[in-house]
Amino acid sequence: MKIITKVSGCLFFGIIVVYFLVVYARRKEATNNGFNRTIFKTIHDSPSITNLQVSSYYIIGLSEKVIYLGNHARSQQVLVLPYNGNKVDTSWLNIPDSTLFGWGAARIHKQGNIFYLAEGVTPNIISFPKLDTEGVLLQPGFNHFDIIIPLDSFFIFRMYDTSLRKNILARAQYGQQGTSNPALLQNQLDGVFSTDGMLLFDSATKRFIYVYYYRNELIAFDKELGNVIHGKTIDTVSVAQITMQTVKSENSIKFSSPPLKVNKYACTYNGLLFIYSGLRADNERGKIAFTSSPIDVYRINNLKYMGSFYIPKYEGRGIRDMAILNNRLVILKGNEIAVFNLHLKLLFNID
Template sequence: MGKPMQVIKRVLWSSFPAVLIVAILQIYSQHKLNIANGFNRRISDSTLNMAISAKLASGHYYIAGLSADEIYLGNQDTSGLIRSFSYNLDRSWSRVLDVPPAIRFAWGAARIYYLRKKFILAEGITPLIFSFGLTGKATRTNTPNWKQFDLVVPSDSLFVCRTLDTFHHKNAITSQQVNTSENSSVDILKQQPGGIFSTDGMLLHDSTVGRFLYVYYYRNDLVSFDAGFEHVRTGFTIDTNTIAKIEISKIKSEHKRTFSSPPKSVNKFACVSDGRLFVYSGLRADNEKGKLSYMACPIDVYSVQSFKYLYSFYIPDYDHSGLHDMAIWKDKLVVLKGSHISVYSMGSNSIKESNIALSARVKTLQ
């Protein structure tokens, strides 16, 4: 056998393991794609009108709130910055919220909220809360004996927060009255294996029906409650993940715990509007096929009052970046994806059952 043939054989044998590994990974990925998650989606036959989009200076913006005429964005890097846009994205202005220099303010933990013609600037480490009129100066909200918080939802007369119960090392929901020392906590966040990490989620408020909601990231549980915690209700999203699939490791040298691998996100993001809960799901339904499963963001819609599942629709995701924030005002859907802001007009929400989970708008994704 000549030397050229021997060289060819060596090349083939040396490349065979790499080819085999690639083939195995392709088979495995296809197998995972075909694994059933145990639920189907009911797809609305309404459509999202083509989005109006604009590029932002960075991907660090979040939605601080919406009004009838304006979209208000905050910025994670510049905590006091507000950018406002019209819904056509043809008008914008910027403003910086500031606090008196003598006050020590944890800017790195601060977040802006828009509430009924005023802005709320809150940080939960001190904690401190300031309110600003649309053009006026800062007014400090008195927060005597308030507990530290990492999530907060402002309303007209009180702030509902997620606080840390340091004695039991678990999260709690606390209602803290404005300008008083009165607060009350309730143990409604149920821990699972994984401890405090298993209760991570999103805190929301729907002023239309007067309910606060908590949506877990890593399992299908939903909780709603009123301001006095007198009427607590529980429910589920349509997926079947009842137990948070997370793995925790201890770092002894730093005396802390962290995720040992990326957790499985069941509910990636959520918002509320006019009695409806909109959940950006992280899971593929059994009746979703082909490119749809990775070229669109599924939004599942529920009743805030009963947690009844109503329907689903899709937001196109051609660049696979997903969305990191969304909010709804009437028929306007505002979405942040990467460094872009997009505004959709939503159609009527009639429902149809479908074994091929595609609306007319999403068929273009095939």
């Protein structure tokens, strides 16, 4: 009798849980966000997936034959793996022994065939024409940064301006003091969190793009921080939905609740901007709304929306990094790396 009672209790509890989950899902699905997506169908084939064992890797860049991954846990490490994931090689970026380097802030970048190891605390920028060689120290001047796009003769970066008390974008040639354009980033609630975002470079158009995390704004500009184009993502979140609190014991400001991240990740390729959106569209219902990650596509020359496609979630995991080269989309999800073959030429009419 006791066993029957326990089983009945567990069954009843399970039914209640399922009921509330269904109600929650329906209410969430019924909530409109004020925009629709134009969906491109059959844009990719089934992916090849490789387990990387750890989630500390990030995408440095892609080449015709291989993927280059950096490791947040080992700042000098470069993982080199082919698109089929069959063989993985490890390379290292070596710096001069006398270099004072802020390893905790370091990140590896790739532009063309050149690798750059950069950190904005000390600051340092080191270039590597080849892997497994000692790098060449480039002079960043006294330009401190938290985000950077290093190129052959100059770099574009984001820094915190203490006098303006906000994030600003700047440009500097190696060995020289940078020049900034404080008007590029517009703060709302504050000068840090509301202006946070991603700095990207598109080699096809030679333009830089800034994608805000917490609002629907895009900015494209040239290497002189001019010829600015302003655009918007298709959602309606024009004001960052963030709340903050001051922690006096730590002398810091933190989020008091999780912010609404509108644009989660982004990458560029051949004049196109790809954004992994954090918002569901009004015309997305049922399974697709909760089991897929939407990628919205914009043209960089005018920041106009073109359309969207979906990437399936695996075990509920969304995208945490992404890159595109030719017809391959590379995505990091948890410990795994997935490679999709895209049909970009057919859909977007690019060579």
